[in-house]
Amino acid sequence: MSAKILDIENVTVSFDGFKALNNLNFSMDEGELRVIIGPNGAGKTTFLDVITGKVQPTEGKARFKGKDLSKRSEHEISRLGIGRKFQTPRVYLNLTPRENLELSCNRSKNVFATLFQKLPSAERRTVGGLLETIGLATKADIPAALLSHGEKQWLEIGMLVAQSPDLLLVDEPVAGLTDEETAKTGELLLSLAQSHSIVVIEHDMEFVRQIARQVTVLHEGSVLCEGTMGEVQNDPRVIEVYLGAQEEAV
Numbered sequence: 001m002s003a004k005i006l007d008i009e010n011v012t013v014s015f016d017g018f019k020a021l022n023n024l025n026f027s028m029d030e031g032e033l034r035v036i037i038g039p040n041g042a043g044k045t046t047f048l049d050v051i052t053g054k055v056q057p058t059e060g061k062a063r064f065k066g067k068d069l070s071k072r073s074e075h076e077i078s079r080l081g082i083g084r085k086f087q088t089p090r091v092y093l094n095l096t097p098r099e100n101l102e103l104s105c106n107r108s109k110n111v112f113a114t115l116f117q118k119l120p121s122a123e124r125r126t127v128g129g130l131l132e133t134i135g136l137a138t139k140a141d142i143p144a145a146l147l148s149h150g151e152k153q154w155l156e157i158g159m160l161v162a163q164s165p166d167l168l169l170v171d172e173p174v175a176g177l178t179d180e181e182t183a184k185t186g187e188l189l190l191s192l193a194q195s196h197s198i199v200v201i202e203h204d205m206e207f208v209r210q211i212a213r214q215v216t217v218l219h220e221g222s223v224l225c226e227g228t229m230g231e232v233q234n235d236p237r238v239i240e241v242y243l244g245a246q247e248e249a250v
């Protein structure tokens, strides 16, 4: 039996009686890349909030590598090895991509120490490798403010990876990106999936098709169905609550 990196058991989250998650059960193996889709309000963000400790379950348990996450702070959970990428990039715009990555490699030191002290050679190599991985080697030393929206997203993904998490949670990484940037983001996540477990939330179906192996569909706070992209997109329940509505909107 392979180890479960995430195990969510009968989790309910109530906001004043409204169940944003409703008896949700979900598990994921170590090394998996899982895409989560579902209509607006299905509970996708709340699901990530439970994993990162931002929201506590009203009922049920969330476990990471067998460790109960309840009553742990967001900071503690991040130190256990869970990194989260929010929808809008959070990079230091006045610093260069290299400096942003150096800071992330070295969270325990303060900003000035990181910027003005020489990094140990192993860390310099890591930053160099990360700049290659995220496709920003040629823009490593310009202010991050000059990067495109897509490049800022890749930089933030790189900053997350620099902290060596075992599990990456990535919320709508291609919203607002060009088609070319979207395809490159897919390649980046697929390459990171070789060495990390990753959960991606996304609405862009082209992108989901590009990266998805296993897809979980959330609806009204519960798992509606799970399977390969082919299985999920032909499931009449998914077409009814999600994909059908998406096509009408196009």
Ligand SMILES: Nc1ncnc2c1ncn2[C@@H]1O[C@H](COP(=O)(O)OP(=O)(O)OP(=O)(O)O)[C@@H](O)[C@H]1O
Residues within 6 Å of the ligand: 015, 018, 019, 020, 038, 039, 040, 041, 042, 043, 044, 045, 046, 047
């Ligand atoms: N703090 C809160 N207080 C009250 N209701 C909330 C709170 N957070 C979320 N909700 C409600 O819970 C439901 C699930 O929200 P959530 O943001 O998790 O959905 P989602 O699937 O991420 O949606 P979207 O695709 O629009 O981002 C929504 O109806 C939302 O209004």
